[in-house]
Amino acid sequence: MKQLTMYCLTIQPKHLKIIKDINYVPVGLGDNNFSGEWIRDNTGENISKKNKYYGEYTFHYWLWKNHLDKINSEWIGFCQYRKFWSLKEENKDSISLKSLKSLLINEIPKDYQNCEVILGKPMPINKLKIMKILKRGMGVVIKNPQSLINKNKRNIKFHFDMWHGKNYLDEAIKLLDEENRKNFNDFVNTETAFNPHNMFICKSKDLLKSYYEIVFNWLKRCEDLFGFDDLSGYGKTRIYGFLAERFMSYWFQKNAKVKTMPIVFYDITKDTNEIKTTIPT
Numbered sequence: 001m002k003q004l005t006m007y008c009l010t011i012q013p014k015h016l017k018i019i020k021d022i023n024y025v026p027v028g029l030g031d032n033n034f035s036g037e038w039i040r041d042n043t044g045e046n047i048s049k050k051n052k053y054y055g056e057y058t059f060h061y062w063l064w065k066n067h068l069d070k071i072n073s074e075w076i077g078f079c080q081y082r083k084f085w086s087l088k089e090e091n092k093d094s095i096s097l098k099s100l101k102s103l104l105i106n107e108i109p110k111d112y113q114n115c116e117v118i119l120g121k122p123m124p125i126n127k128l129k130i131m132k133i134l135k136r137g138m139g140v141v142i143k144n145p146q147s148l149i150n151k152n153k154r155n156i157k158f159h160f161d162m163w164h165g166k167n168y169l170d171e172a173i174k175l176l177d178e179e180n181r182k183n184f185n186d187f188v189n190t191e192t193a194f195n196p197h198n199m200f201i202c203k204s205k206d207l208l209k210s211y212y213e214i215v216f217n218w219l220k221r222c223e224d225l226f227g228f229d230d231l232s233g234y235g236k237t238r239i240y241g242f243l244a245e246r247f248m249s250y251w252f253q254k255n256a257k258v259k260t261m262p263i264v265f266y267d268i269t270k271d272t273n274e275i276k277t278t279i280p281t
Helices: 013-021 048-054 057-070 097-103 130-136 138-143 156-164 168-173 178-190 205-226 233-237 239-255
Strands: 002-010 025-028 073-080 083-085 117-120 200-202 258-261 263-265
Touching: 002 013, 002 057, 013 025, 048 057, 048 239, 057 205, 057 239, 117 239, 156 168, 156 178, 156 233, 156 239, 168 178, 168 205, 168 239, 178 239, 200 205, 205 239, 233 239
Parallel strands: 002 025, 002 073, 117 258
Antiparallel strands: 073 083, 073 200, 083 263, 117 200
């Protein structure tokens, strides 16, 4: 059995060579013309037409419904063409295509073998400058004026309301089952950081199936409430992906033994203009 299957998600067909060079599985999302070398989210049972609103989760849905039981590896992971797992934190300005391969993981280190899920290092959300808060979320500040002087009041709910629309998170939480509704509500109202980018590495297929069943049933109920037609601007258009991102942090921490790992930022797009580009071994 293979130890790790790492899926690399992108919307650009020209990323194929680099993704294959780093020994990850190329996944093509969106409406671009991808060759047969890609895994797509638009075959079998799928929600690929919702990619504009769901982001990475249209692939997760496809995986859940069509392919999960066929994966022959101990661990299953997900990264993106601009965000990769690494054991070493590195400033994006210091990374080159040549150095990228040495930063990436192709197997799960021994220090992580005793956990069930790996999430990205938590992203603090309570350090925004006051001027940015006032510019972006005056309505949220009026509702929660203590947030200006007390950083602990700048919790996940405060941050979500500011960036993705006031009360969307509250209304979505009401659609969860009773246990998760209470616990997730406590989570977003007390935590001042979350594990970002909808990236995770999971050891158990059964755990992953449980997560997918809960999150997709919840998001479908959210669709019935929010729809698609009135979602404007990136922060609201991708609302279902952002809801899943916050729920992912909560659910895996509640239901699995979790460790965190750095995520490094490097956009491989800038290297794909040269057809012959390779990553040195």
